[in-house]
Amino acid sequence: MTNCVSPMSRDHRGANNPKWRGGAHTAEDGYVYLWSPDHPLANKRGYVMRAIVVWEQANDKPFPEGMMPHHKNLIRDDDRPDNIEPKSRSGHAKEHVKTCLRDMSGQFKRRPA
Ligand SMILES: [Zn+2]
Numbered sequence: 001m002t003n004c005v006s007p008m009s010r011d012h013r014g015a016n017n018p019k020w021r022g023g024a025h026t027a028e029d030g031y032v033y034l035w036s037p038d039h040p041l042a043n044k045r046g047y048v049m050r051a052i053v054v055w056e057q058a059n060d061k062p063f064p065e066g067m068m069p070h071h072k073n074l075i076r077d078d079d080r081p082d083n084i085e086p087k088s089r090s091g092h093a094k095e096h097v098k099t100c101l102r103d104m105s106g107q108f109k110r111r112p113a
Contacts, residue, residue, distance in 0.1 A: 024050060030076035055084045068092045 004077050034053055037046030041063060051069035056062060060080030063069070067086035071078055074096075087095060107109075 026077055032077045032079060049086045050104065051079045054079045054081055056083075058084075070095055 024032055024034050033047040033049040034050050035046060036042055036048045036053065039048040039053070042048045043083055049069055052063045052086040057070060057096065065072045066084050067088055070092050072083050072085055075083070
């Protein structure tokens with residue numbers, strides 16, 4: 001998944017899929033989620049972004065509160081530690097505005113290289 005949608009859309013619709021349970025899943029928003037109900041940053045359904053877990057393991061500390069994992073190469077399922085960077089919500093949105101263009105329908109599009 002390399003398409004770039006607004007980072008502000010935080011409804012992880014994949015989590016509403018009744019067939020979606022257990023293990024690692026790529027949600028419709030392109031991020032990979034792990035079933036981890038005990039994780040402090042797990043959502044209501046008990047899933048946490050794999051990027052958060054990977055970052056925590058690589059850095060040996062909890063993911064900063066209020067931050068979002070940003071994928072530096074904009075590939076949302078590329079959860080390698082070097083590709084993940086904590087960003088504040090506003091900083092994260094700015095990061096995506098820098099790298100994405102909105103098309104006529106208001107969707108973010110990746111700027112051609
Ligand atoms: Zn991002």
